[in-house]
Amino acid sequence: xxxxxxxxxxxxxxxxxxxxxxxxxxxxxxxxxxxxxxxxxxxxxxxxxxxxxxxxxxxxxxxxxxxxxxxxxxxxxxxxxxxxxxxxxxxx
Amino acid sequence: xxxxxxxxxxxxxxxxxxxxxxxxxxxxxxxxxxxxxxxxxxxxxxxxxxxxxxxxxxxxxxxxxxxxxxxxxxxxxxxxxxxxxxxxxxxxxxxxxxxxxxxxxxxxxxxxxxxxxxxxxxxxxxxxxxxxxxxxxxxxxxxxxxxxxxxxxxxxxxxxxxxxxxxxxxxxxxxxxxxxxxxxxxxxxxxxxxxxxxxxxxxxxxxxxxxxxxxxxxxxxxxxxxxxxx
Numbered sequence: 001x002x003x004x005x006x007x008x009x010x011x012x013x014x015x016x017x018x019x020x021x022x023x024x025x026x027x028x029x030x031x032x033x034x035x036x037x038x039x040x041x042x043x044x045x046x047x048x049x050x051x052x053x054x055x056x057x058x059x060x061x062x063x064x065x066x067x068x069x070x071x072x073x074x075x076x077x078x079x080x081x082x083x084x085x086x087x088x089x090x091x092x
Numbered sequence: 093x094x095x096x097x098x099x100x101x102x103x104x105x106x107x108x109x110x111x112x113x114x115x116x117x118x119x120x121x122x123x124x125x126x127x128x129x130x131x132x133x134x135x136x137x138x139x140x141x142x143x144x145x146x147x148x149x150x151x152x153x154x155x156x157x158x159x160x161x162x163x164x165x166x167x168x169x170x171x172x173x174x175x176x177x178x179x180x181x182x183x184x185x186x187x188x189x190x191x192x193x194x195x196x197x198x199x200x201x202x203x204x205x206x207x208x209x210x211x212x213x214x215x216x217x218x219x220x221x222x223x224x225x226x227x228x229x230x231x232x233x234x235x236x237x238x239x240x241x242x243x244x245x246x247x248x249x250x251x252x253x254x255x256x257x258x259x260x261x262x263x264x265x266x267x268x269x270x271x272x273x274x275x276x277x278x279x280x281x282x283x284x285x286x287x288x289x290x291x292x293x294x295x296x297x298x299x300x301x302x303x304x305x306x307x308x309x310x311x312x313x314x315x316x317x318x319x320x321x322x
Contacts, residue, residue, distance in 0.1 A: 009221030
């Protein structure tokens with residue numbers, strides 16, 4: 001069973017409008033991000049900084065767990081997990 | 093007299109102010125915005141009309157609210173909210189609603205609310221997406237528990253670049269008013285420690301839990317905000 005990644009509205013132009021995409025065989029969040037980055041050019045730059053760390057204005061949740069409070073990108077994934085990408089938005 | 097400060101009289105501030113004035117007409121509403129009405133605002137900034145173009149948003153909004161809602165106590169402050177004036181502006185504030193369109197301002201508002209122990213209702217929209225987070229300093233998480241800080245200029249699209257779904261502004265603005273009314277009644281808002289998200293394109297909503305960060309520079313050391321009962 002793949003890992004499901006929920007794509008927020010501001011990033012959907014990079015995933016051809018898809019609100020959910022799946023990732024196969026990703027052992028960590030890092031691996032999932034790298035897989036997505038290969039399939040959807042431009043996504044990596046939106047999620048990670050020049051040093052490969054999660055950008056300070058983007059967050060990722062594994063199921064209900066904020067990965068920044070744990071092992072961040074090294075958070076382990078299991079089949080059936082859901083990743084939710086949450087970028088800051090400021091429109092009003 | 094209880095006071096709600098509303099930052100940004102735009103697509104969120106307008107419906108939030110109207111809904112809060114209707115729900116709690118005795119509450120003093122301090123409407124803060126340094127900007128002027130533009131023609132492109134009119135589709136979603138529901139307190140303004142064609143004849144208001146060029147006038148300060150805060151002043152027009154206060155006048156219109158006073159006409160629309162008998163007993164409304166709306167005051168205008170044409171002012172750019174920033175760190176230097178935040179503590180003075182928030183003195184006497186019972187709840188802060190942030191509907192601004194600037195990342196920097198949003199983090200300043202979050203930090204000032206945490207420091208002053210003032211409940212903050214954070215609402216934001218972009219494209220077809222919206223979000224809401226209620227911050228009760230000392231009792232839940234805050235914006236900095238979710239994001240470490242604002243992006244550099246140009247890193248993320250703004251409303252001007254990505255557009256915003258006008259009907260969604262009404263939905264999120266009304267939800268902000270509803271949460272603020274709960275605070276003003278001495279009740280706990282619903283969106284504590286969770287980010288409520290709307291996807292207006294697919295008509296879906298979901299909650300993302302936002303745990304409190306024990307190392308958060310804004311709220312980890314904040315004393316508990318006490319909900320004052322009216």
